[in-house]
Amino acid sequence: MAERVEAPRGAAPVMLAVEDLARHFDVSRPLLQRLLAGEGRRSLKAVDGVSFEIPRGTTLSLVGESGCGKSTVARLVVGLYRPTRGRIGFDGRALEQARADAAQRRRMQMIFQDPYASLNPRWRVSDIIAEPIRAFGLAPGAAAQRARVAELLTQVGLSPLDGEKFPHEFSGGQRQRISIARALSSNPEFLVCDEPTSALDVSVQAQILNLMKELQARLGLTYLFISHNLAVVRQVSDQIGVMYLGRLVELAAAETLFTAPRHPYTRALMEAIPDLEMTGRQRIPVGGEVPSPIDPPSGCPFHPRCPLVADRCRAEMPRLLPPRGQAGTVVACHAVEEGRDPPPAPAGADQRIGTTATAL
Amino acid sequence: MPPPVLSVRGLRVEFPTRRGVLTALSDVSFDIAPGEVLGVVGESGAGKSMTGAAIIGLLEPPGRIAGGEIRLQGERIDTLPYDRMRRIRGKRIGAIFQDPLTTLNPLYTVGRQLIETMQTHLSLSDREARQRAIGWLEMVGIPAAAQRVDSYPHEFSGGMRQRVVIALALCAEPILVVADEPTTALDVSIQAQIIALLKRLAREKGTAMMLVTHDMGVIAETADRVAVMYAGRIAEIGPVRAVVKAPKHPYSAGLMASIPPLDRKVAHLAGIEGAMPRLSAIPPGCAFNPRCPHVFDRCRRERPELIETGTTRAACWLYDPASERQAPELLRHG
Ligand SMILES: Nc1ncnc2c1ncn2[C@@H]1O[C@H](COP(=O)(O)OP(=O)(O)OP(=O)(O)O)[C@@H](O)[C@H]1O
Ligand SMILES: Nc1ncnc2c1ncn2[C@@H]1O[C@H](COP(=O)(O)OP(=O)(O)O)[C@@H](O)[C@H]1O
Ligand code: SF4
Ligand code: SF4
Ligand SMILES: [Mg+2]
Ligand SMILES: [Mg+2]
Numbered sequence: 001m002a003e004r005v006e007a008p009r010g011a012a013p014v015m016l017a018v019e020d021l022a023r024h025f026d027v028s029r030p031l032l033q034r035l036l037a038g039e040g041r042r043s044l045k046a047v048d049g050v051s052f053e054i055p056r057g058t059t060l061s062l063v064g065e066s067g068c069g070k071s072t073v074a075r076l077v078v079g080l081y082r083p084t085r086g087r088i089g090f091d092g093r094a095l096e097q098a099r100a101d102a103a104q105r106r107r108m109q110m111i112f113q114d115p116y117a118s119l120n121p122r123w124r125v126s127d128i129i130a131e132p133i134r135a136f137g138l139a140p141g142a143a144a145q146r147a148r149v150a151e152l153l154t155q156v157g158l159s160p161l162d163g164e165k166f167p168h169e170f171s172g173g174q175r176q177r178i179s180i181a182r183a184l185s186s187n188p189e190f191l192v193c194d195e196p197t198s199a200l201d202v203s204v205q206a207q208i209l210n211l212m213k214e215l216q217a218r219l220g221l222t223y224l225f226i227s228h229n230l231a232v233v234r235q236v237s238d239q240i241g242v243m244y245l246g247r248l249v250e251l252a253a254a255e256t257l258f259t260a261p262r263h264p265y266t267r268a269l270m271e272a273i274p275d276l277e278m279t280g281r282q283r284i285p286v287g288g289e290v291p292s293p294i295d296p297p298s299g300c301p302f303h304p305r306c307p308l309v310a311d312r313c314r315a316e317m318p319r320l321l322p323p324r325g326q327a328g329t330v331v332a333c334h335a336v337e338e339g340r341d342p343p344p345a346p347a348g349a350d351q352r353i354g355t356t357a358t359a360l
Numbered sequence: 361m362p363p364p365v366l367s368v369r370g371l372r373v374e375f376p377t378r379r380g381v382l383t384a385l386s387d388v389s390f391d392i393a394p395g396e397v398l399g400v401v402g403e404s405g406a407g408k409s410m411t412g413a414a415i416i417g418l419l420e421p422p423g424r425i426a427g428g429e430i431r432l433q434g435e436r437i438d439t440l441p442y443d444r445m446r447r448i449r450g451k452r453i454g455a456i457f458q459d460p461l462t463t464l465n466p467l468y469t470v471g472r473q474l475i476e477t478m479q480t481h482l483s484l485s486d487r488e489a490r491q492r493a494i495g496w497l498e499m500v501g502i503p504a505a506a507q508r509v510d511s512y513p514h515e516f517s518g519g520m521r522q523r524v525v526i527a528l529a530l531c532a533e534p535i536l537v538v539a540d541e542p543t544t545a546l547d548v549s550i551q552a553q554i555i556a557l558l559k560r561l562a563r564e565k566g567t568a569m570m571l572v573t574h575d576m577g578v579i580a581e582t583a584d585r586v587a588v589m590y591a592g593r594i595a596e597i598g599p600v601r602a603v604v605k606a607p608k609h610p611y612s613a614g615l616m617a618s619i620p621p622l623d624r625k626v627a628h629l630a631g632i633e634g635a636m637p638r639l640s641a642i643p644p645g646c647a648f649n650p651r652c653p654h655v656f657d658r659c660r661r662e663r664p665e666l667i668e669t670g671t672t673r674a675a676c677w678l679y680d681p682a683s684e685r686q687a688p689e690l691l692r693h694g
Contacts, residue, residue: 065547065548202615203403203615206620207631210628231620234621234625235625255625270622272549274581286552
């Protein structure tokens with residue numbers, strides 16, 4: 001199984017520890033159809049053997065393409081799904097224990113991608129924000145509650161007067177601010193943010209990212225941050241995990257991931273990002289599609305798209321190991337383990353590492 | 361310069377509502393030359409999709425073109441009856457939308473859809489049409505095209521479906537392609553493949569292309585020129601390098617500065633304060649004035665037209681020599 005990744009030495013105590021986490025979904029067809037087709041049950045390994053630790057007050061981000069299991073990890077971590085296998089520890093306790101206790105539960109909140117869907121359209125903003133305060137009994141009396149709501153609205157850059165309005169009266173960015181105010185209302189210490197800016201314009205995304213960083217500095221928050229956008233992730237993370245088909249393929253300190261990406265998939269992702277610099281460099285996109293997680297390829301799941309593929313890759317699943325001379329990073333790749341990958345180059349530089357990637 | 365394939369002049373689109381007429385687009389003008397890709401960017405609600413819909417004659421009612429004209433190879437198309445326009449849409453203008461599922465018919469194989477589209481617009485025998493359908497699928501990078509031609513859309517992944525949509529938009533060999541967020545729903549690795557494909561087609565076939573997207577990276581890599589839209593108007597238009605690297609309009613500059621860099625971590629992202637106004641509440645003068653860091657008196661009184669800035673044209677009073685305030689160094693030289 002995956003190597004435990006040690007939190008950086010001298011760092012804060014661990015807020016969230018995830019070990020060998022897995023969640024499989026039953027995606028079998030109905031029994032009759034299965035019998036007619038003579039097929040068995042089918043299971044989809046949405047998350048399969050993920051381990052990481054987030055020190056208190058820091059941000060770990062998960063990146064990867066659609067369907068790689070990022071949101072499933074998020075939902076497992078906040079207890080919306082039960083794990084099929086593995087352990088989740090929240091501030092030194094098992095998650096299940098922590099979730100059973102309201103005083104612990106309020107310490108953990110989630111922010112979703114869609115600021116439209118996650119706010120009740122029929123409630124006034126002040127009621128939306130006050131709900132967790134009421135549920136956890138955090139502010140005795142109506143006056144204290146009003147004062148707390150006004151404080152939260154101010155904290156996320158809105159006006160206390162906005163509390164009287166309904167969600168539809170706000171722009172997308174303002175609605176995401178409301179979701180953040182609501183998430184903060186229970187004084188959480190740990191926030192799980194699933195693509196919190198993906199539905200927003202870049203101009204508004206910048207405001208929200210600034211706000212999240214500022215709140216982290218001020219309140220000492222710990223974030224599990226999920227995004228498919230590597231540039232966004234670079235701005236907010238201390239550690240980054242790259243996922244592919246339900247597994248971590250690389251986990252590194254944020255700066256290391258960008259200055260010395262190692263896994264061929266990480267490098268392909270970086271290579272694929274359209275270039276604002278307009279150097280005129282011809283990008284060669286990684287070919288092929290993300291395979292179906294119901295029927296993942298044998299051995300290394302990236303092998304059908306990998307320019308460094310060798311026989312061993314088709315047969316044997318690579319383990320997460322620290323590459324030689326690069327402590328603090330773990331990479332699941334035989335080529336990296338064998339030292340036959342080309343030397344790492346920083347993001348934005350040419351990451352092309354072979355000739356089998358399909359040029360269109 | 362070859363004559364433009366598409367020429368839009370003073371386009372105005374209105375939506376009659378119970379509370380009065382909303383102006384969704386006004387005074388939108390631009391040309392697209394053969395083989396040229398015009399990128400259209402701006403925050404959501406700026407009017408990008410509306411501009412595309414007006415050109416292809418698919419404005420959603422009660423929206424209507426209330427002024428200006430649209431010409432395709434010199435011929436006026438904004439006044440054509442629905443039927444004539446429908447034929448133009450399949451044959452001379454190809455449309456690609458964000459969601460591939462809304463464009464493909466789930467009941468027909470992709471081959472049948474390609475073949476029918478081609479046979480409606482080109483005179484081809486069944487055999488020729490099928491051969492070409494396979495050719496198009498190969499062209500857009502569908503592996504084993506000869507077998508996949510008989511598959512149904514649901515048998516393809518999202519990225520492959522979007523490639524089929526592109527094949528469908530291109531198979532009648534249109535002279536103009538209007539693509540509205542063609543890669544937004546796709547993953548970066550697939551997006552990179554689609555962009556490479558569109559670019560190659562514009563270059564090789566001389567197709568003119570209007571590419572609507574909010575992804576500046578896509579624009580930087582694909583477009584020749586860029587139009588930046590704000591509150592239903594063009595705020596700035598010019599060559600891609602000038603607009604991306606040294607934008608002159610404060611709004612374009614704010615948009616560019618908001619993009620998180622990939623090559624470094626910054627303490628604070630620039631962003632633009634506030635949000636775009638609703639159509640019913642567009643401020644007088646320059647529509648950007650409540651959010652503009654350079655606003656001065658004149659901006660609140662008079663609406664600026666596009667003004668020559670040296671590298672681009674920008675609707676901003678800072679570039680009118682008659683204004684009491686002129687563009688700061690930072691905007692002048694990027
Ligand atoms: N309740 C469920 N039942 C069956 N399959 C599921 C369920 N939830 C998720 N999956 C599958 O698990 C895999 C991982 O899904 P997940 O939502 O975690 O992806 P993601 O990385 O968040 O993707 P995106 O970037 O599109 O949000 C996908 O193949 C998805 O279809
Ligand atoms: N059916 C409609 N009735 C009234 N206003 C509309 C309608 N459809 C779109 N609009 C408005 O027109 C403006 C431009 O929309 P659109 O072209 O879709 O923007 P973009 O594609 O740039 O995000 C927006 O303010 C939008 O709210
Ligand atoms: S294990 Fe093999 S196939 Fe997988 S990423 Fe490494 S080199 Fe490529
Ligand atoms: S006209 Fe005035 S308000 Fe508008 S963009 Fe220029 S400086 Fe800003
Ligand atoms: Mg998700
Ligand atoms: Mg749109």
